[in-house]
Amino acid sequence: MSFLSVQFMILITVLIILLKFIHDKYAERILLLAASYLFYACFDLRMLAVLIGLSVFTWFGGKMMILSKTAGNVKASKAICLACIAIQTAVLLFFKFSGLLPMPVGLSFYMLQAISFLADNYSEKLQKYPSFIDSLIYIGFFPQIVSGPIVKAKDFIPQLDNRKELTKERLSYGVQLFALGAFMKLVMADRLAVSVDSVYSAPCAYSGLSLFITSVGYSLQLLFDFAGYSNMAISAAWLLGYDLGKNFNLPYLASDPSDFWKRWHISLSSWLRDYVYIPLGGSRKGKFRTYLNIFLTMLISGLWHGSTINFIIWGSLHGLWQVIHRAVRDIGMSSASNKKAEGHNTLPLRFRHFASIIVNFIIVDFLWIPFRTETLSDTWMIVSRIIMLKPGISYYYVYTFIFAAILIIVQLFAVYRNNGDNPLKPLPLNTLHGKVIFCCFIISIAMFAYFGNGAFIYAQF
Amino acid sequence: MQRSKPYIKQIIQWCAAVAASLFIMNLLSFAFYDPCQELIRTQGSTTGFLLPGSKGVYGLEGYCIANIDENGYVNRDLPRASSYYVVAGASHTEGLFLPLKLRYSDRLNAMLGPDNELRVYNIGRSGNFFSVVLQHLDGILGEFPDAKGIIIETDTLTYDTKALYDSMSQTGYDPDETASEMYSALSGRQKFSMQVKQYLPLVRELHKQYLTYLNMSEEAAPSDILNPDFWAQEYAGGYTDALDSLMSFIRSKTDKQIIILYHPAISLEPDGSMKLLTNGAEPYYKEICAKYNIDFVDMSDAYMKAYDEHHTVPYGFSNTTMGAGHTNRDAHRMIAEELYKVIEK
Numbered sequence: 001m002s003f004l005s006v007q008f009m010i011l012i013t014v015l016i017i018l019l020k021f022i023h024d025k026y027a028e029r030i031l032l033l034a035a036s037y038l039f040y041a042c043f044d045l046r047m048l049a050v051l052i053g054l055s056v057f058t059w060f061g062g063k064m065m066i067l068s069k070t071a072g073n074v075k076a077s078k079a080i081c082l083a084c085i086a087i088q089t090a091v092l093l094f095f096k097f098s099g100l101l102p103m104p105v106g107l108s109f110y111m112l113q114a115i116s117f118l119a120d121n122y123s124e125k126l127q128k129y130p131s132f133i134d135s136l137i138y139i140g141f142f143p144q145i146v147s148g149p150i151v152k153a154k155d156f157i158p159q160l161d162n163r164k165e166l167t168k169e170r171l172s173y174g175v176q177l178f179a180l181g182a183f184m185k186l187v188m189a190d191r192l193a194v195s196v197d198s199v200y201s202a203p204c205a206y207s208g209l210s211l212f213i214t215s216v217g218y219s220l221q222l223l224f225d226f227a228g229y230s231n232m233a234i235s236a237a238w239l240l241g242y243d244l245g246k247n248f249n250l251p252y253l254a255s256d257p258s259d260f261w262k263r264w265h266i267s268l269s270s271w272l273r274d275y276v277y278i279p280l281g282g283s284r285k286g287k288f289r290t291y292l293n294i295f296l297t298m299l300i301s302g303l304w305h306g307s308t309i310n311f312i313i314w315g316s317l318h319g320l321w322q323v324i325h326r327a328v329r330d331i332g333m334s335s336a337s338n339k340k341a342e343g344h345n346t347l348p349l350r351f352r353h354f355a356s357i358i359v360n361f362i363i364v365d366f367l368w369i370p371f372r373t374e375t376l377s378d379t380w381m382i383v384s385r386i387i388m389l390k391p392g393i394s395y396y397y398v399y400t401f402i403f404a405a406i407l408i409i410v411q412l413f414a415v416y417r418n419n420g421d422n423p424l425k426p427l428p429l430n431t432l433h434g435k436v437i438f439c440c441f442i443i444s445i446a447m448f449a450y451f452g453n454g455a456f457i458y459a460q461f
Numbered sequence: 462m463q464r465s466k467p468y469i470k471q472i473i474q475w476c477a478a479v480a481a482s483l484f485i486m487n488l489l490s491f492a493f494y495d496p497c498q499e500l501i502r503t504q505g506s507t508t509g510f511l512l513p514g515s516k517g518v519y520g521l522e523g524y525c526i527a528n529i530d531e532n533g534y535v536n537r538d539l540p541r542a543s544s545y546y547v548v549a550g551a552s553h554t555e556g557l558f559l560p561l562k563l564r565y566s567d568r569l570n571a572m573l574g575p576d577n578e579l580r581v582y583n584i585g586r587s588g589n590f591f592s593v594v595l596q597h598l599d600g601i602l603g604e605f606p607d608a609k610g611i612i613i614e615t616d617t618l619t620y621d622t623k624a625l626y627d628s629m630s631q632t633g634y635d636p637d638e639t640a641s642e643m644y645s646a647l648s649g650r651q652k653f654s655m656q657v658k659q660y661l662p663l664v665r666e667l668h669k670q671y672l673t674y675l676n677m678s679e680e681a682a683p684s685d686i687l688n689p690d691f692w693a694q695e696y697a698g699g700y701t702d703a704l705d706s707l708m709s710f711i712r713s714k715t716d717k718q719i720i721i722l723y724h725p726a727i728s729l730e731p732d733g734s735m736k737l738l739t740n741g742a743e744p745y746y747k748e749i750c751a752k753y754n755i756d757f758v759d760m761s762d763a764y765m766k767a768y769d770e771h772h773t774v775p776y777g778f779s780n781t782t783m784g785a786g787h788t789n790r791d792a793h794r795m796i797a798e799e800l801y802k803v804i805e806k
Contacts, residue, residue, distance in 0.1 A: 199783075205733045392733070398780040452673075
């Protein structure tokens with residue numbers, strides 16, 4: 001059941017209506033859980049058993065952990081927590097790498113939530129240990145189960161007691177966010193996929209410049225696909241009364257790698273920060289350990305995305321890049337303060353910022369190449385053809401330029417009007433002009449949607 | 462009563478917003494996708510024609526503003542020369558993806574003399590594939606009795622023995638089935654309906670999108686049309702007899718110059734090479750066409766040469782993909798050059 005299917009529209013509408021009339025918290029929870037499992041069962045009924053099994057295991061594991069802690073046995077509690085996380089990770093690795101069984105839909109995402117459940121309860125970030133049904137809902141919540149956003153237990157579970165009623169304003173924002181997501185997916189991402197898929201199926205045939213333009217097309221496709229999906233997931237949860245937070249914030253406006261990861265797949269970045277980087281020691285154990293921790297975190301991020309060497313290379317290169325940037329920044333900060341003291345003029349700040357955005361984007365763009373290709377030799381072949389400006393078919397896909405221009409305009413607004421944050425605000429649907437723009441937007445989705453490539457890229461992870 | 466007022470206002474606003482947005486987006490459609498209306502016929506040189514005197518915008522693949530002449534074919538509004546060729550074929554020939562002057566028929570026209578009259582008259586119509594054109598041969602000869610020659614375009618030779626024999630069955634020619642006659646025969650209601658549709662491209666665009674959405678889940682079966690085993694059996698059987706009969710049949714219909722234009726589909730391979738997608742029937746066509754004094758223009762070599770020397774591919778546009786879809790401006794140029802060589806000879 002895709003977000004863009006009629007079945008999903010019916011499911012979410014029925015659920016919203018029922019939740020409007022149900023005021024009993026327990027009945028609300030039962031309804032949410034039933035809807036979540038129905039949604040998941042539509043993908044694969046057999047894999048529902050994995051989801052339920054993992055949720056039950058997590059709750060009982062957590063319960064044992066808490067009981068040990070309450071009894072004053074902190075060591076045992078920690079051991080149980082680590083053992084449970086190890087088992088959860090082993091299950092994920094088994095499905096991801098063994099290839100013996102098909103990978104359950106969304107396992108990579110809900111497994112991270114299950115780990116978050118244990119970690120947040122262990123570190124007592126939740127006021128009380130959640131009920132059994134709350135933990136089932138948290139791990140299996142249908143709007144985000146397929147591809148996130150990965151919500152932390154401490155952020156989501158308390159919302160189950162304080163579900164927001166659907167007001168006119170909430171409805172307006174939710175519907176518009178969903179429409180924006182649908183536009184990003186159907187009109188932008190899927191149309192870009194046409195060009196990207198065809199070029200990547202025979203990259204040797206294309207010129208270096210064409211391959212570079214296509215790599216930009218893929219960078220845009222990935223953004224619009226995943227951010228579009230995230231918008232739809234966030235809006236579905238929003239309409240039901242829950243806030244899943246933000247998952248993207250104009251990532252190609254980032255001026256450095258750490259800024260990029262604060263804007264791209266924010267929920268995964270913050271999960272990795274809280275449950276991998278900080279437990280490894282973060283930046284508290286000296287420079288070398290900081291660099292090592294950054295590198296390891298990014299390597300784990302690569303492994304989480306996939307088992308092929310390409311993902312490991314992708315994660316490692318991102319890690320390496322972050323480490324280099326951090327090291328340069330550490331050195332640069334001391335030299336800059338020296339220069340400042342000596343009265344040296346540096347380049348205008350705005351120009352430097354603009355140049356760093358371009359450089360950052362080009363590096364991210366090149367790093368998406370191993371992410372998209374299937375083998376390392378393909379990656380190398382494409383990169384070398386781009387760098388050597390090899391001759392070949394000249395193919396400059398019009399929509400890559402159109403969508404890049406749209407993104408640049410939005411980013412310029414973000415820089416000049418909103419301190420670099422997403423400047424898009426909901427339309428005032430209580431006014432006539434707001435309604436007209438919204439209707440035009442909906443018609444434009446129907447007009448320009450490219451039907452034929454419905455799968456979301458991140459669903460495969 | 463007082464409470465219901467805001468709701469009524471909101472409902473009115475939503476209705477006005479829907480109407481205004483439909484109007485705005487319809488205007489936008491005129492620049493993006495505004496196809497011409499089609500009139501279907503049973504007997505004639507093609508299966509149908511477009512609304513005479515209309516214009517259409519096609520921006521889904523390539524981009525073109527089509528001009529429909531008084532006969533319902535896509536041509537510039539120029540007088541037909543006393544000596545002219547008729548070009549028949551499917552969408553590649555119709556060329557609703559390129560500006561008019563860039564189509565091979567128009568390029569050939571310019572090569573053959575001053576570009577102020579039509580020495581090459583294009584009757585290409587989407588869906589009029591090789592066998593369909595041949596079934597309308599009587600129609601072509603009837604509708605264009607003074608034509609100097611006929612060019613028949615095809616992008617495939619995958620017509621088996623049965624299809625070759627079937628191609629000889631003629632639909633016939635009815636002089637009343639011309640664009641002007643058929644349009645005048647339409648009822649006022651039909652004419653009104655066509656005009657309304659012509660002014661509502663958004664509706665047609667949304668309808669097309671809806672049909673695409675419905676077919677989205679249906680996976681296309683892998684094509685087996687080039688299966689070498691099948692064609693080996695065909696060539697070992699009565700294929701050449703059928704092809705011989707067909708060419709003999711075509712020649713028996715007229716002594717005008719007849720040119721079969723063949724431009725094969727291609728695929729781009731992972732190693733960077735370009736492959737022609739053919740069933741290997743070219744030698745049979747060449748031999749049998751020569752026997753009946755029919756020119757067979759095969760674009761295979763020209764396509765391969767253009768790719769090897771300049772990385773030029775004959776299909777695809779910058780708003781679709783390369784190597785697939787319809788013939789692009791490079792292919793039309795190459796085709797015009799090859800046709801010119803044959804005609805000059």
